[in-house]
Amino acid sequence: MIRAAVFDCDGVLVDSERINNEVLADLATRAGIPTSFADSVHRYMGRSTPECVTDMENALGCPIGFDLAAEYERLTLQRQRNDLQAVPGVRDLLDRLAHTAVPVCVASSGTPDEITSRLAATGLAGYFGTHCYSASAVAHGKPAPDVFLLAAEGIGVDPADCVLIEDSPYGVQGGKAAGMTVIGYATLAAPSTLRAAGADHIVTSMAEVSTLLETMIIVAAGGLDGSAQPHP
Secondary structure, eight states: OBOEEEEOSBTTTBSOHHHHHHHHHHHHHHHTOOOOHHHHHHHHTTSOHHHHHHHHHHHHTSOOSSOHHHHHHHHHHHHHHHHOOBOTTHHHHHHHHHTTTOOEEEEESSOHHHHHHHHHHTTOGGGTTTOEEEGGGSSSOTTSSHHHHHHHHHHTOOGGGEEEEEOSHHHHHHHHHHTOEEEEEOSSSOHHHHHHHTOSEEESSHHHHHHHHHHHBOOTTOSTTOOSSOOO
């Protein structure tokens, strides 16, 4: 039974993935690896910046000639300060979850500063409090399960009782490896890509996520509609 909801940050809570991948494609190209926006989505979306840098350096056969990770964080934060918005419909979903006993948390490849700034900029920080977990705190980023296991431990719920909302194949793979039920949120990544990564369900809107959670989540006070009867 599903008793908690775990959210990726970029692309699921905040509409940042387009900015992130535009910046990363430009920086990878500058580093000597010609990279289009589509290439960046395919190769890097959902992974931590240090792991992306390692992959680039392995491809180049030498260190990158500038601090790509620092430049990435500086440029994305700069652009997101003015342009970042919450994903359409996610605030309504979080409001509904807030009226239940369902724990929620964030499990992201972003750094703690990136997660904090993005949630603050979009007014979503209050929904999660201290329950924001970064891949920088674990040994291995997505597609390893580490950050998802950390998140489940942090909210005190067995991973098998968690549903994860993810928009990248790396995140889907990590969630499944952790034993979670995974909803693939197909915006930039194709539905077929997320399905191939192991997603249990595919959606293209937060309204669809809400409908799925309504049928999946069991809480003492009832379902997401606040009714007295729990879902079977």
